[in-house]
Amino acid sequence: MFTSMSALAATSLLGPSVAVPLSMPCSLKRTAAHHSEGLDTWNAAYPRPTRRLDAVMVFLSFPDAEPLTGPGELTADYFPATSRFFEQASYGKFRLRPHPLREWIRMPRASTSYAIRRDWNTTARSAYLRDALEVTDPRVDFSRYDVVYLVADPDAPGVDSDATKVVNLDVPLRADGKDIHRIVTVFEKHPPDRLVLAHETGHVFDLPDLYHRPADGRGDWDTYVGDWDLMGSQFGLAPDLFGWHKWKLGWLEPRQVACVRGAGRRGTRLTIEPLAAGPGTAAAGAEAATRAGAPEGGPGWAGFGSGGGTKLAVVRTARDRVIAFEVRGPAGNDRAACSQGVLVYRVRSEAESGRGPIEVVDAHPGSGDCWEDSVYGPLADAPVALGESFTVPGEDVRITVEDRTASGAWTVTVSTGAS
Numbered sequence: 001m002f003t004s005m006s007a008l009a010a011t012s013l014l015g016p017s018v019a020v021p022l023s024m025p026c027s028l029k030r031t032a033a034h035h036s037e038g039l040d041t042w043n044a045a046y047p048r049p050t051r052r053l054d055a056v057m058v059f060l061s062f063p064d065a066e067p068l069t070g071p072g073e074l075t076a077d078y079f080p081a082t083s084r085f086f087e088q089a090s091y092g093k094f095r096l097r098p099h100p101l102r103e104w105i106r107m108p109r110a111s112t113s114y115a116i117r118r119d120w121n122t123t124a125r126s127a128y129l130r131d132a133l134e135v136t137d138p139r140v141d142f143s144r145y146d147v148v149y150l151v152a153d154p155d156a157p158g159v160d161s162d163a164t165k166v167v168n169l170d171v172p173l174r175a176d177g178k179d180i181h182r183i184v185t186v187f188e189k190h191p192p193d194r195l196v197l198a199h200e201t202g203h204v205f206d207l208p209d210l211y212h213r214p215a216d217g218r219g220d221w222d223t224y225v226g227d228w229d230l231m232g233s234q235f236g237l238a239p240d241l242f243g244w245h246k247w248k249l250g251w252l253e254p255r256q257v258a259c260v261r262g263a264g265r266r267g268t269r270l271t272i273e274p275l276a277a278g279p280g281t282a283a284a285g286a287e288a289a290t291r292a293g294a295p296e297g298g299p300g301w302a303g304f305g306s307g308g309g310t311k312l313a314v315v316r317t318a319r320d321r322v323i324a325f326e327v328r329g330p331a332g333n334d335r336a337a338c339s340q341g342v343l344v345y346r347v348r349s350e351a352e353s354g355r356g357p358i359e360v361v362d363a364h365p366g367s368g369d370c371w372e373d374s375v376y377g378p379l380a381d382a383p384v385a386l387g388e389s390f391t392v393p394g395e396d397v398r399i400t401v402e403d404r405t406a407s408g409a410w411t412v413t414v415s416t417g418a419s
Helices: 071-078 081-089 122-136 196-204 243-249 286-291
Strands: 017-019 041-043 052-061 095-106 147-152 165-175 178-186 257-259 268-272 312-318 321-328 341-348 358-361 389-392 397-404 410-416
Touching (some): 071 095, 122 178, 147 196, 268 312, 321 410
Parallel strands (some): 147 178
Antiparallel strands (some): 017 041, 389 397, 397 410
């Protein structure tokens, strides 16, 4: 059914490249870093979400517990919410279609025998995957699916909800004539963390973790990006993917990315459309927009999803680094955002997943917002607001947010050598 394997939760082969038409000088080169933020080529070891992808969802029970929740209820925990998130984030370019089994499949050993935990022992994890594939292969044609979710009985005594993750395989499994390079192992409680499956699915598409894991496991995990990207936190108030990620995944065209070069002190003037998907988002985000300080009767946020205007501006600052600018606010997947404006962040293509490949730059250090709801209040008000100017610390790059057009786009000037 499958070849011998070694499951590595934090290791992935660099894999073959597929040339993509990213000719802009601001597109960083992909490096050997795990989930590198370079996007000059696509790592063909990962499925690219620019079409419909099919996902099988398998439900695993254990001899030491009788499931208290049915497969239908667990499916509803994740779908259609996960598919909707990606459909909105991709402007309709990507559709994730789930295929859940309707029955529990019994594992051969007790849940406690697999020593399931966040930092899972490789031997125990490999045994779990081997047993899971053995019992499910007779009932699942894996050749039909692009994504595999193994969902464990959340009430089994040996199941640890903190162990949910993507397992990358340095030697792929072989089932039904297909190589399986990675599997999403789901151990979430019922109901699960919000958008947790969308976060893990992001790894299936070569996106890195953007949170900061303290060495002792204590303290803030969300100091790098706060609420501003799903790969930082599934609980974020503004979890839509960064424009950089949308460019990497193929959801933004190169023509929608402005590469700012030679701006000088006089600067380059740009009109940037909000990043959020458009149709229907104005109504959904109306209340949040008011809370975020949107001007009464001002331009709405709808209608930008599939538009062809600029959605991301980039300044190259080093061989492996850029500063990125995008407009974020309460709409679409970000409808709960409590501030709006031009979000500024650094991207490093050589930084490993979990080690700060993207860091939001706080335009309002020393303040914060939405302290009761934000995953990291100091960054909740990070965007540069209308009428403000901000110099990126240490980079000598300055942005001035001048105006908003009648259609809701933002007019900004990016200058360099401003100090």
